[in-house]
Amino acid sequence: MTATVGQQAQAAARANDVWKVYGSGEAQVVALRGVSAEFERGRFTAIMGPSGSGKSTLMHCLAGLDSVTRGTVSIGETTVTGLGDAGLTKLRRDKVGFIFQQFNLLPTLTAKENILLPLSIAGRKPDPAWYDTVIETVGLKDRLDHRPAQLSGGQQQRVACARALVSRPEVIFADEPTGNLDSRSGAEVLNFLRNSVREHGQTIVMVTHDPTAAAYADRVVFLADGEIVSELIEPTAETVLDTMKKLDTAAEVGN
């Protein structure tokens, strides 16, 4: 095994026996039941599952947006579990990028200012070469001075992707990034995400319930009832759909 492979295999994000329980007593809901998973560097992983399976909760816990009830979460060398607000802020600032379903751009800033916002908040200068590459890749060169309201949904989401990429985070978490887009714009965004993994070694973890979107990933992790139930490497839309169907059947039988 070469050194490169070794590094490849090292996890960018890791969950170790993670439990997440909401509420208490009668109203108790267990969202995650002892999930352990590793998300390798330089890979595009999709988390899938029916609604209520805990996929969003898992992502929120991994990203340090939500605390875990039991178990540990780490990103790169950093153990997320137990960090205070300042530590979490620093983690988000330096190691994590986000892409949301709702784009979440600041309406007062131009596209360029939105893209550079995480860096300015952290007080860092962008690497000009990398910045150019990102802008080139998302194809927004002539739209940089526009405000979000002047951009289409797909363009806004590409700005959001660029914003996540430009600070070269350890891992980018994408929460249903194509949920609000038409299929053409969605395909553009997904292609772009896959390319950033293949060409630039970016790590991306994406939550989705759309088998077509999941097919863009290198690996799909399936969740049901708060547990990891299956996994696919090099998925296609068909294999993903099949696995989902099986899960549904299992769930029905189980009930």
Place this chain on the structure above:
Amino acid sequence: MFRATLKSLLARKVRLILSGLAVVLGVMFVSGAFVLTDTLGRSFDSVFADGFSEIDVNVAAKPKVQVNEMEGEQTVAPLPAALVDRVKQVPGAASATGVVNADGARVIGSNGKVVTSFGPPQLGENWTGESELLKLREGRAPQAEDEIVINKALATAAKVQVGQKVGVLTAFESKKRDFTLVGVFGYSGDRDSIGGVNEVFFTTPVAQRLMLGEPDVFSSITVQAADGVSDEKLRDDVARTLGADFEVKTGEQVAADASASLKEGLSFFNKILLGFAAVALLVGTFLILNTFSIIVAQRTRELALMRAIGASGRQIIGSVVLEAIAVGLIASVLGLAAGIGVGALLAYLFGKLAGGLTLAGIGVPAAAVIGSFAVGLVITVVAALLPALRASRIPPIAAMQDVATPDRPLTKITVAGSLVTGIGAVLLFLGLSGNAGGQTLSTILGGVLFAFIGVALLTPLISRPVVSLLGAIFSWSVPGKLGRLNSGRNPRRTAITAAALMVGIALVTGVTVILDSAKGSISALAQDTIKAELVIAGQQGGPRPPTFDPGVLDQAKALPGVRLVDGEYGDMARIDGEGTWVAASSDVASLRQIFGAKPTAGDIDRLGPTQMLASSDTATSRGWSVGSTVNVQLTRGEARTYTISGIYESSQLTNPVTLPVTAAKDFAIPQPIQGFIQLDPGTRVSDVQPQVEALLADSPEVSVADRDAFIKQQTSSLDGLLTMIQILLALAIVIAVLGIINTLALSVLERTRELGLLRAIGLRRSQTMGMITVEAVVISVFGALLGVVVGTGLGAAVVEALKDEGITDLILPWGQMGVFLGLAAIIGVVAAVLPAVRAARINVLGAIAHD
């Protein structure tokens, strides 16, 4: 619909509480003013009723010169002592007593300073024995010429005891005279004073000489009715016996009249307080307008849904107005309650300050209740009407669309703003140039109101460039830049919030400009014109100006190096039946040599005992010329005829009429009020000043100062006035701060998702707070900037209009303006605290995960 309104009201408690608070404060001012004046009025009633309770019928001379509450105290001419016997013989009179009772008996305390009363008179009287009301607590009645008794409160204030020598200044003797304090008295009900009045009792001859200026005269005669004779019958009988030259009243009438004249002063005070309430409510209106606009904008989807399921536009308006009525009603109740508390507190403080006025029970007059509810409700509903109208225009389709508040163009609002500002400017011009046809004050106030509203309407247009300029200061940091962009985001909202602050700051600035200009102009004039190196004067602590011993004038004249000494006397007189301010100079040469008067006709350097001088303005308006004869009635004595022997050019420093100094003995205050000393060239001021000071040792009310110190002392009353106005206007500024808090809190709520995102991509809590603070500071500094500019404009306009009144210099208080801007920055920081904390606490996950 009603239930829906109620529910939405409850869901927005905090917002409505904040905007309701503005109404509460305004209403509090209104009801507080009414409660205060009502309570004080009834307290005065009871004080006077008590003070005159022993009297059945009172006889006094008709005042020779009527003065009103604003011009000073009414001084009554004395009655001959022989009149007492005539009154005694009226059938039905059990007894008649001659009473000396005049203001101006000033006791010198153990610290060598005159005890001041800050309002109530300092009476010098003749001792006529104890009564139901008045009882000696210690010692005995005055029997010898040099013996006095005083009331307990005065003894306490002066820190003197029975047996000690006490110095007293009297109406006719401003040189200290020593008396032995032989007794201290109190009043029924264990009171040490009645309404803070200080009383000194002398033996009758001494009281007559020192308080009335001649022997065998009395101020009034009190008559007791025989058993079975009613006060009214006795009054009529006495009046018939004495004829028409006397005022004969029952004790009750005297009390009611005395109280009524004081209440006139109170109602003036009430109007001033209501004026400030109006300012507070104007600011409150901006705040409510803003809150309801934001609420309507936030509820767009909800309101559109209501339209979609069949609610009519009218119902939507009704629902918003209903909310306003509920807020107004609750705020009125709270404001009324708070106002009663504040009124009671102020009445208590006033009673303390006025030397122990015993307060009647706190009363809530109907005017307070009606005023509170009318003002609270009307203001709230009027302010909510515009947002309500906007709410009714929301199309049902908005329920299905993404909520995007379109940036409506500012054309309409700008045109309206220019129009209203123009109306305001025209009204101001008419009012200030004196072309308002008798409605000067209301025209000016209307002009100011229109100007404020007009500028507020123009503010959104101005806000974009100014706010981004102001914000540029903070743009070096990311939170600063974000804050700046946020404050420019909704120009209308920013504008109204800033406009609310503008009103308060503009008024304070305007008043400061006017008063500073007045002060500067007076100082400059005095500096240029008064050619006296030393001035004798004192600080006025009550209704009576400080006086000094006229003997000092002659002694000062004899000092080496002194060239000219002038003592000034003044009084309201009736000249040919018309009230006119008259003065007398101990040395008429001072007119030319000290005050720079220039003769326009006749001779102004000399003045015979039956001659008088007039200013050119007075001479013109009254049709006088040299040689005219006029009939002059002073406060005391008979009317006399004077011949005009000279006319001098009118200036700020000349009096309308100058009488010979021999006339001053019939003035209400027959002692000099100010003295001016001109030195020989080459004489050092510091050589003469201590010698004059020594001469004034027995006139402790006054001191000698050089001219600059005198001018400063004379203008210091303006400083006090300015401070008072600033304190009262501070309330308007406090309300504006509530507005800023409100706007920010609502903005934070609106931008929850954005704040969550910023936190998610690494904005620290402190940076989040910084961002909100910058937004607040930018808004408040913008408001203050507008206020300073508008206020300077208004102040300058008034100063320009007062040019003829002697305010010739426009003085802009740059330092003060700087302070206001600095203050605004601090206000912004303070206002941002709560919203910023709230923003920093936003749950990141909750903010971005919610749909």
